[in-house]
Amino acid sequence: MKWVLPALVVAGCVGYLIYASGGSAEYYLTVTELRSHTGGGYVRVAGVVQDDVLKSDGGLHVTFTEKDGTASMPVEYSGTLPDIFKPGITVVAEGKLGGDGVFHARTILAKCPSRFSTTPYTQ
Amino acid sequence: MAGFSAVLSFWAGWQENAVMVQVGRRAFFAAAVMIVLAGAVLEWALLSHDFSLAYVAEHTDLATPTALVAAGFYGGQEGSLLYWALVLGLLGSASLVASANLGVRLAAYAAGVLAAIVSFFLIVLVLVASPFDLLSVIPPDGLGLNPVLRDGGMLIHPPVVLAGFASFAIPFSFAAAALLAGRPDSAWISHTRRFALMAWSLQTTGLVLGMWWAYHVLGWGGYWGWDPVENVALMPWLATTAYLHSSQVQEKRGRLRAWNFGLVILAFLLVVFGTFIVRSGVVQSVHTFAISAIGPWFLAFLFVCIVFSVVLLATRADQLGGRAEPTILVSREGAFALQNLLLIGVVAVVIWGTVLPLVSGMVGQQRVVSASYYERAAGPLLVVILALMAAGPLLPWGRAGRAQGAIYQDGRLRPYARALVWPGATALVVLVALALAGVRSIPALVALPFAAAVAATCITQFARLGRRWVLLPSMLRRRRRRYGAYLAHLGLAVLVTGIAASHFWQQEKDVTLAPGQQVTVAGYTLTYLGAVERQLADHSELVGAMRFGDVTLEPARATYAGLGGQSLTHVAISTTPLADVYVVMAGANADGSGSFRIFVNPLVTWIWAGATIIIVGVVLGNVGERSAATEAVRRRIPAPVPS
Numbered sequence: 001m002k003w004v005l006p007a008l009v010v011a012g013c014v015g016y017l018i019y020a021s022g023g024s025a026e027y028y029l030t031v032t033e034l035r036s037h038t039g040g041g042y043v044r045v046a047g048v049v050q051d052d053v054l055k056s057d058g059g060l061h062v063t064f065t066e067k068d069g070t071a072s073m074p075v076e077y078s079g080t081l082p083d084i085f086k087p088g089i090t091v092v093a094e095g096k097l098g099g100d101g102v103f104h105a106r107t108i109l110a111k112c113p114s115r116f117s118t119t120p121y122t123q
Numbered sequence: 124m125a126g127f128s129a130v131l132s133f134w135a136g137w138q139e140n141a142v143m144v145q146v147g148r149r150a151f152f153a154a155a156v157m158i159v160l161a162g163a164v165l166e167w168a169l170l171s172h173d174f175s176l177a178y179v180a181e182h183t184d185l186a187t188p189t190a191l192v193a194a195g196f197y198g199g200q201e202g203s204l205l206y207w208a209l210v211l212g213l214l215g216s217a218s219l220v221a222s223a224n225l226g227v228r229l230a231a232y233a234a235g236v237l238a239a240i241v242s243f244f245l246i247v248l249v250l251v252a253s254p255f256d257l258l259s260v261i262p263p264d265g266l267g268l269n270p271v272l273r274d275g276g277m278l279i280h281p282p283v284v285l286a287g288f289a290s291f292a293i294p295f296s297f298a299a300a301a302l303l304a305g306r307p308d309s310a311w312i313s314h315t316r317r318f319a320l321m322a323w324s325l326q327t328t329g330l331v332l333g334m335w336w337a338y339h340v341l342g343w344g345g346y347w348g349w350d351p352v353e354n355v356a357l358m359p360w361l362a363t364t365a366y367l368h369s370s371q372v373q374e375k376r377g378r379l380r381a382w383n384f385g386l387v388i389l390a391f392l393l394v395v396f397g398t399f400i401v402r403s404g405v406v407q408s409v410h411t412f413a414i415s416a417i418g419p420w421f422l423a424f425l426f427v428c429i430v431f432s433v434v435l436l437a438t439r440a441d442q443l444g445g446r447a448e449p450t451i452l453v454s455r456e457g458a459f460a461l462q463n464l465l466l467i468g469v470v471a472v473v474i475w476g477t478v479l480p481l482v483s484g485m486v487g488q489q490r491v492v493s494a495s496y497y498e499r500a501a502g503p504l505l506v507v508i509l510a511l512m513a514a515g516p517l518l519p520w521g522r523a524g525r526a527q528g529a530i531y532q533d534g535r536l537r538p539y540a541r542a543l544v545w546p547g548a549t550a551l552v553v554l555v556a557l558a559l560a561g562v563r564s565i566p567a568l569v570a571l572p573f574a575a576a577v578a579a580t581c582i583t584q585f586a587r588l589g590r591r592w593v594l595l596p597s598m599l600r601r602r603r604r605r606y607g608a609y610l611a612h613l614g615l616a617v618l619v620t621g622i623a624a625s626h627f628w629q630q631e632k633d634v635t636l637a638p639g640q641q642v643t644v645a646g647y648t649l650t651y652l653g654a655v656e657r658q659l660a661d662h663s664e665l666v667g668a669m670r671f672g673d674v675t676l677e678p679a680r681a682t683y684a685g686l687g688g689q690s691l692t693h694v695a696i697s698t699t700p701l702a703d704v705y706v707v708m709a710g711a712n713a714d715g716s717g718s719f720r721i722f723v724n725p726l727v728t729w730i731w732a733g734a735t736i737i738i739v740g741v742v743l744g745n746v747g748e749r750s751a752a753t754e755a756v757r758r759r760i761p762a763p764v765p766s
Contacts, residue, residue, distance in 0.1 A: 013468070014500075017472065017499070018471065058718020081709075083342075
């Protein structure tokens with residue numbers, strides 16, 4: 001099989017590309033885990049939006065507190081928010097924790113419990 | 124109702140054991156008819172607002188327009204599985220009718236494999252995800268559909284993409300049947316190809332419709348987010364793209380047999396794997412279905428399918444040898460093989476990105492990749508694939524060119540090398556033009572010239588055809604597949620150009636404007652006129668009017684009071700020849716000013732145009748072509764040559 005050599009070369013290239021680009025993978029943390037997380041770079045932090053949502057600039061700038069079971073952190077974000085964003089939902093903020101203790105998010109992802117269905121009646 | 128469904132699965136389960144081909148096939152048809160009946164019952168329950176069914180109550184309400192109530196059929200987990208079984212039943216029946224002349228054993232095994240897959244879905248439908256579960260208390264009204272889904276796109280994108288997803292089972296069944304029957308020759312290829320092509324076309328349409336919908340509805344200015352659900356829909360498409368190309372090598376040269384079986388099987392395994400991943404909730408996605416108990420079932424099914432496929436391929440490996448023939452790298456089949464490897468490489472990149480959260484979560488802290496991972500890892504592979512698309516169709520098959528190294532012969536370029544001059548020159552011209560225009564982004568400088576080269580290759584092929592215009596009708600008739608494929612390639616070049624332009628040169632700006640104030644983004648000037656509040660039947664809308672040239676754009680923010688005040692963006696898009704002006708309303712302020720996010724997306728319309736050309740090319744090249752293709756195959760490859 002003379003395809004083996006080219007196949008290995010391609011596999012090697014793919015492996016290298018995955019390896020090299022995989023370095024950009026971000027840590028996925030809860031607010032509590034962020035406390036003990038060392039190492040810089042962008043991270044994603046999941047937590048529940050608290051009631052102190054403060055929108056300014058027509059909704060293009062927002063600050064709120066994100067909380068999990070034990071810890072909370074202030075989040076600051078500029079841009080359009082997901083449609084379902086409101087206090088009480090779980091969001092994933094992607095960004096960096098600043099020296100001021102505020103998490104500067106560059107994206108906010110809303111975790112819809114489900115996009116295709118709403119809360120079942122049976123519960 | 125559940126009892127009724129149980130009868131269905133009994134029928135389907137029973138026929139697996141039926142060795143008698145006719146009985147087995149008729150049992151399959153009967154199962155298909157019953158699934159259709161079950162589907163009709165569910166649809167009727169939806170349309171008649173029978174809220175005693177949990178499924179109806181959870182996915183529709185009285186206020187939803189009728190068309191969307193009907194769409195509720197596939198809007199939820201259970202219904203979409205029933206829809207899946209329905210597609211399998213109908214397409215499966217069609218494929219069994221068409222396979223009548225393939226030989227008794229092959230047809231019987233294909234029916235058996237298909238029936239087994241349908242049975243699995245019916246068992247899941249009855250035991251864990253029945254759309255016919257009754258509620259003890261009948262609610263006066265249902266919960267209704269998520270507002271994001273209350274859109275015309277809901278009527279076309281999900282059914283097409285689900286049908287595409289489901290139909291990958293048919294090529295798989297025939298490949299498995301060919302292996303089971305010990306007939307791994309090319310007869311199954313011509314047969315399977317039609318269904319693979321159909322699945323591929325459905326999936327292409329479904330993917331593009333999904334992109335179109337996301338772009339027009341979600342309001343983030345993009346169309347592809349590398350979300351797990353998008354990824355799992357893309358992977359079988361990539362594997363099938365590879366198969367559609369490599370199967371030609373088997374048709375024309377009798378080679379790559381094991382590889383072709385592998386690809387068809389891989390496409391189906393990716394479908395099952397993807398369904399498991401996104402429906403069990405093991406990977407987070409914006410598309411997540413309600414988490415349900417179907418995860419373990421799909422995992423078990425995936426396991427069974429993998430074991431079945433591997434054992435099958437291993438036991439038949441001896442029959443799968445290709446024709447012994449020296450391999451020439453610079454040849455048509457060489458290009459196909461490399462393209463295949465690269466496509467599988469892209470699949471590997473996408474799989475790794477999709478499962479990384481799972482894998483890393485098992486060994487330590489969970490990690491996720493962002494879109495840049497896919498761009499950096501898959502981008503170079505896709506660029507090489509583009510280069511192959513430009514050069515591959517011009518290369519001669521096998522030794523016909525005796526092409527190893529000798530591009531020159533008697534001081535002249537060989538014909539295939541001369542043909543390469545056009546795409547090469549086009550790429551160079553585009554490269555220089557871009558560089559002169561001040562483009563310095565390396566990915567753009569690589570992707571766009573190659574896309575232009577692909578287009579040039581296709582156009583020179585059509586031009587050659589045009590020169591021999593006397594023969595045109597007969598050439599077009601005899602080589603339909605070929606010219607259909609060139610048209611599809613041309614469409615892809617257009618699509619890639621659209622993706623590249625909108626990806627590299629998208630501009631966005633967040634602004635807050637007082638009425639009468641202007642903003643300019645990428646040379647497009649918009650004037651804010653003011654905002655008004657409108658009250659509609661089930662929601663209220665805050666509409667911000669924006670003057671753009673002669674048109675008034677009306678981006679809006681809707682609020683659904685009935686759904687806990689959920690808000691929804693209505694994007695306003697104005698399409699100009701070069702770019703889309705895409706305005707998202709963020710909100711209004713007390714002083715009368717409005718806040719917006721404005722995108723300028725270059726050449727997005729090229730994506731939709733390119734996709735349309737691809738589908739037109741595939742349809743023109745293949746619909747109704749069936750007998751000719753089968754004959755050609757039989758003529759060229761009379762019998763498998765033992766090696």
